[in-house]
Amino acid sequence: MDMSAHPRRGPSQRGRAVTVCVLLLCMVALNMIWTWTGETMFLLSSAVPVLAIVVLFVWGREHAMFEVIGGPWDGARVPVDTVGPDTDVLVLHTHGGGGARYAVDGHRSLLYQGQTPGPD
Numbered sequence: 001m002d003m004s005a006h007p008r009r010g011p012s013q014r015g016r017a018v019t020v021c022v023l024l025l026c027m028v029a030l031n032m033i034w035t036w037t038g039e040t041m042f043l044l045s046s047a048v049p050v051l052a053i054v055v056l057f058v059w060g061r062e063h064a065m066f067e068v069i070g071g072p073w074d075g076a077r078v079p080v081d082t083v084g085p086d087t088d089v090l091v092l093h094t095h096g097g098g099g100a101r102y103a104v105d106g107h108r109s110l111l112y113q114g115q116t117p118g119p120d
Contacts, residue, residue: 020053023053030042030045030049066079067108069111071100072092072100074112078110080108099115100112101113
């Protein structure tokens with residue numbers, strides 16, 4: 001697999017956490033206004049932040065990436081669909097014609113295991 005072009009990255013984990021926190025605070029504020037005023041509009045509008053959180057997490061799952069640790073591809077990100085559910089070792093092609101072996105870690109990481117011989 002040639003990884004010369006890096007796919008677009010989604011929002012960072014910290015960015016998602018801040019977004020979720022703000023959305024939950026909005027939901028609480030809208031529920032409090034509903035409690036004080038009795039207006040059903042505030043209760044219904046408090047569902048919008050909850051729906052936004054659900055969409056944020058569903059969208060994030062399909063854009064999740066494996067991070068490459070060590071070797072020639074250190075720091076690169078590999079799409080989830082590149083790594084199958086039963087893949088133990090993934091070989092990424094290097095510029096010299098060989099390949100770099102990476103072990104699949106359960107925490108969305110690929111750990112460098114060494115070089116593979118190139119075609120001679």
